Amino acid sequence: MKARNAYIQGAGRLEFKTLSPSGLGRQVLIPFYLESQADNFQSLTTSGLQNTSLTSPNILITPTGNGATNTALLRTPQISWSVLRMVGFVTNLYTPPIPSAATLDVCFSDLKVGGSTSLFVHEDFGSGTMYQTDNSNPGLRDYPLVVSPNRVEVSVQGMGLATSTPVQFSCAILCDILQDDEYGVHIPGPYARRGAIQKR
Amino acid sequence: MSDKKKKLLALRSKIKRKMQSGKGSRNEMAKLQTTLQRVDSELSRLKSLHTISAKHRRGTEEVNQHKNVDLNTIGGLQFQASSPPGIGRMVSLPFYPTSVNTDVTTSSGVNSISRTNPVCIFSVGNSINNSVNPITLTTPQISWAKLRVVGFETDIRTNSAQNTSPPTLIVSDLKIGGGTNLFTHEDYSDGMFYSNKNDYYAGLRDYPLLISPNQAQVTVGAISPTATGDTVTFSVQLVCEVLDDENYGTHIPGPYARGASMVRSGGKLK
Numbered sequence: 001m002k003a004r005n006a007y008i009q010g011a012g013r014l015e016f017k018t019l020s021p022s023g024l025g026r027q028v029l030i031p032f033y034l035e036s037q038a039d040n041f042q043s044l045t046t047s048g049l050q051n052t053s054l055t056s057p058n059i060l061i062t063p064t065g066n067g068a069t070n071t072a073l074l075r076t077p078q079i080s081w082s083v084l085r086m087v088g089f090v091t092n093l094y095t096p097p098i099p100s101a102a103t104l105d106v107c108f109s110d111l112k113v114g115g116s117t118s119l120f121v122h123e124d125f126g127s128g129t130m131y132q133t134d135n136s137n138p139g140l141r142d143y144p145l146v147v148s149p150n151r152v153e154v155s156v157q158g159m160g161l162a163t164s165t166p167v168q169f170s171c172a173i174l175c176d177i178l179q180d181d182e183y184g185v186h187i188p189g190p191y192a193r194r195g196a197i198q199k200r
Numbered sequence: 201m202s203d204k205k206k207k208l209l210a211l212r213s214k215i216k217r218k219m220q221s222g223k224g225s226r227n228e229m230a231k232l233q234t235t236l237q238r239v240d241s242e243l244s245r246l247k248s249l250h251t252i253s254a255k256h257r258r259g260t261e262e263v264n265q266h267k268n269v270d271l272n273t274i275g276g277l278q279f280q281a282s283s284p285p286g287i288g289r290m291v292s293l294p295f296y297p298t299s300v301n302t303d304v305t306t307s308s309g310v311n312s313i314s315r316t317n318p319v320c321i322f323s324v325g326n327s328i329n330n331s332v333n334p335i336t337l338t339t340p341q342i343s344w345a346k347l348r349v350v351g352f353e354t355d356i357r358t359n360s361a362q363n364t365s366p367p368t369l370i371v372s373d374l375k376i377g378g379g380t381n382l383f384t385h386e387d388y389s390d391g392m393f394y395s396n397k398n399d400y401y402a403g404l405r406d407y408p409l410l411i412s413p414n415q416a417q418v419t420v421g422a423i424s425p426t427a428t429g430d431t432v433t434f435s436v437q438l439v440c441e442v443l444d445d446e447n448y449g450t451h452i453p454g455p456y457a458r459g460a461s462m463v464r465s466g467g468k469l470k
Binding site for chain 1: 278279280281282283284285286290328329330331332333334350351361362363364365366367368370380384385386387388389390392393395397398399400401402403404405406407421423424425439454455456457461462463464
């Protein structure tokens with residue numbers, strides 16, 4: 001084996017890999033915010049609990065009965081400074097480490113850009129645990145462009161008992177920046193290049 | 201003799217017979233020649249595979265046999281080992297608390313800046329229920345190297361009652377010197393999206409150079425479902441590539457930060 005050859009991985013084809021950043025403008029996150037007031041939902045902000053917030057994406061669900069809570073509509077802000085391609089949806093759920101009552105789950109449905117069809121394959125609600133940041137990202141039905149004034153929206157509801165502990169969560173879309181007014185035009189990741197998103 | 205080897209030997213005889221007969225166009229002959237070379241190559245590979253297996257069984261395998269490099273593991277199973285990223289790549293540069301308030305404890309104490317220790321503790325509900333007043337963290341001036349910023353990471357550890365939803369860190373406005381925000385969110389985002397426990401790196405709008413006297417800064421706060429009593433122990437850091445180091449020389453950046461993958465056109469910063 002020519003050990004000086006930088007392109008040889010290892011004897012017996014053992015491959016070495018390291019987790020790396022994804023590259024300029026790839027897999028950036030844009031959080032959803034609670035813009036419209038909804039019962040059972042409150043924003044956790046730097047000024048404390050608020051009914052809505054355009055600046056803080058963390059939301060608290062407080063159940064008031066058994067079963068599903070009310071449904072809230074979350075939206076991303078208008079991103080006027082760039083053209084984005086949406087390539088995923090991720091969540092952070094802060095369930096109690098050792099709950100003393102039934103754990104409240106956070107469920108999502110109807111992820112869409114502007115007035116489009118749902119990007120989830122589930123027509124109704126699905127558990128937010130499927131989309132958690134420490135899971136592999138499940139796919140979406142399409143990788144649409146997000147161009148201002150269009151925004152992305154998703155419906156959310158809690159599912160628990162009246163006695164369940166309130167649960168904090170946040171969610172965001174995963175995007176590749178195609179064009180940025182400040183930083184120019186980027187090359188998207190291979191999953192979002194023309195050849196990989198062909199459709200008939 | 202394996203079935204595969206028998207089939208390959210039969211195919212080789214057939215090709216040779218056809219070539220010796222001389223029937224067929226020049227193109228057909230060229231194709232037969234190419235196929236014959238492939239068959240020979242595969243037979244040779246099978247032979248070396250058998251040899252290596254026998255040596256392996258006897259424990260006399262030579263590690264530096266160059267043919268080993270071309271061998272796939274039997275069954276096509278591939279092995280990968282996690283590795284260090286290489287010299288000067290993905291180095292972590294911590295932020296230090298340079299603008300503080302009474303809701304934060306640093307290595308110098310409550311409401312005191314620290315330029316030597318990046319770990320801070322937020323006390324939720326100290327002045328605002330469910331929250332803290334945000335603080336600004338800054339990286340030191342790195343005069344001895346030219347760096348390229350390629351990521352941002354948070355390390356968050358919380359203390360709350362075990363049966364309550366825990367608190368978390370929120371982050372906003374990451375910038376180098378007077379540059380534009382490198383986060384895509386104009387306001388706060390959940391710090392967990394940038395956690396060093398995630399199996400991916402959250403992206404940034406740009407991979408700018410960090411050259412002294414420029415410093416990076418970020419604003420952080422904390423929120424909690426519980427009004428008072430929770431704490432968040434945290435540190436945040438930049439992930440950088442060392443491009444030029446006064447002591448250790450010039451390095452090759454990772455593929456994500458090389459010229460070919462940093463191509464961009466238009467924008468204010470060409």
